[in-house]
Amino acid sequence: MITEEQVRASLREVIVPEVERSVVDLNLVRDVSLTDGKVNIKLGNAALSPQLQDYIRAGVSAAMKKQKVSDFTLEFVDVKPAELNEIRYVIAVMSGKGGVGKSVVTSLLAIALRRKGNQVGIIDADITGSSIPRMFGIKNRPLGSETGILPVATGTGISVMSMNLLIAQEESAVIWRAPLLSRAINQFWTDVLWGKLDYLLIDLPPGTADAPLTVMQSIPLTGVIIVSTPQGLVEMVVKKAVNMAQKMEKTILGVVENMSYFYVPEVDRRYELFGRSKGKAMAKAAGAPLLAMLPVDRELARLCDDGELEKYDKPVVESLGESFLKALDRAGVKGQ
Numbered sequence: 001m002i003t004e005e006q007v008r009a010s011l012r013e014v015i016v017p018e019v020e021r022s023v024v025d026l027n028l029v030r031d032v033s034l035t036d037g038k039v040n041i042k043l044g045n046a047a048l049s050p051q052l053q054d055y056i057r058a059g060v061s062a063a064m065k066k067q068k069v070s071d072f073t074l075e076f077v078d079v080k081p082a083e084l085n086e087i088r089y090v091i092a093v094m095s096g097k098g099g100v101g102k103s104v105v106t107s108l109l110a111i112a113l114r115r116k117g118n119q120v121g122i123i124d125a126d127i128t129g130s131s132i133p134r135m136f137g138i139k140n141r142p143l144g145s146e147t148g149i150l151p152v153a154t155g156t157g158i159s160v161m162s163m164n165l166l167i168a169q170e171e172s173a174v175i176w177r178a179p180l181l182s183r184a185i186n187q188f189w190t191d192v193l194w195g196k197l198d199y200l201l202i203d204l205p206p207g208t209a210d211a212p213l214t215v216m217q218s219i220p221l222t223g224v225i226i227v228s229t230p231q232g233l234v235e236m237v238v239k240k241a242v243n244m245a246q247k248m249e250k251t252i253l254g255v256v257e258n259m260s261y262f263y264v265p266e267v268d269r270r271y272e273l274f275g276r277s278k279g280k281a282m283a284k285a286a287g288a289p290l291l292a293m294l295p296v297d298r299e300l301a302r303l304c305d306d307g308e309l310e311k312y313d314k315p316v317v318e319s320l321g322e323s324f325l326k327a328l329d330r331a332g333v334k335g336q
Helices: 004-013 050-066 102-115 132-136 178-190 210-218 232-247 279-286 298-306 315-331
Strands: 029-035 038-044 072-077 086-094 120-124 159-162 196-203 223-228 252-257 262-264 269-271 290-293
Touching: 004 029, 004 038, 004 050, 038 050, 050 072, 086 102, 086 210, 102 120, 102 132, 102 196, 102 223, 102 315, 120 132, 120 178, 132 159, 132 298, 178 210, 210 232, 223 232, 223 279, 223 315, 232 252, 232 279, 252 279, 252 315, 279 290, 290 315
Parallel strands: 038 072, 086 196, 086 223, 120 159, 120 196, 223 252, 252 290
Antiparallel strands: 029 038, 262 269
């Protein structure tokens, strides 16, 4: 006779389209019980349209048939995404200055963590300047229902939600005032079915105004990563973001200096195109470690433009992931 554990294990084979994760990973399994040899399954209906429920019902039927279970019931119960989401670490990536590469750093860190086998999600909170979907080559639209919305999976299984996935054309301008921007960010947190995640990274827009403030006040952040570049003007503006995080009593886990140098392999030499590195000085000001010094890399730029960022496989990606995990451990912050 099949056991409850075997039923739950078999449900891992039931994959939800577009998000490309199982009903178990999305935390949709509400209850599994066995009564007189009959299997009873309850799944949450959050973000699932009637069509998706039918698709999942067929998947469960196939999984039960594989286990030679002919007598089972499947019931969908009302539940909201916020009740199902179990996210261990929530990390905001921020900078006081635009154009420093927050989205690239967010994406590379997500890739590094995913390559280590973690379940990873990204909230593209730069509502008016979304770029995450383009870098990952995401073309599909999110699925959902009145009860919520499903993120879209990248090629390697990183869950993404971005305004650019919701608008008709990615070039369309989102001309909203601050209250609407803040509301959208909150909805990406509360109304999206993230399920069980090890890490959720939030790519913040530049500055220290409404959007970053919304995230810091409304979302239980584990910590913050600061992104900077070597230019003196950038250093001055980025310190405003450091100051904001400190005033909001958020843990700064580390600093990443982007566009730190350009490496020429033919002569084995680094050129500091934007001036001498200020990464260590910025890390000292933030009271946090310098996680990485990322180069100006034509291959990285090309892969971002082509929507193939997950193919980027330089050592700096793994190094960024390792430094982040060490910083997380060093800070002593506990997952939720």
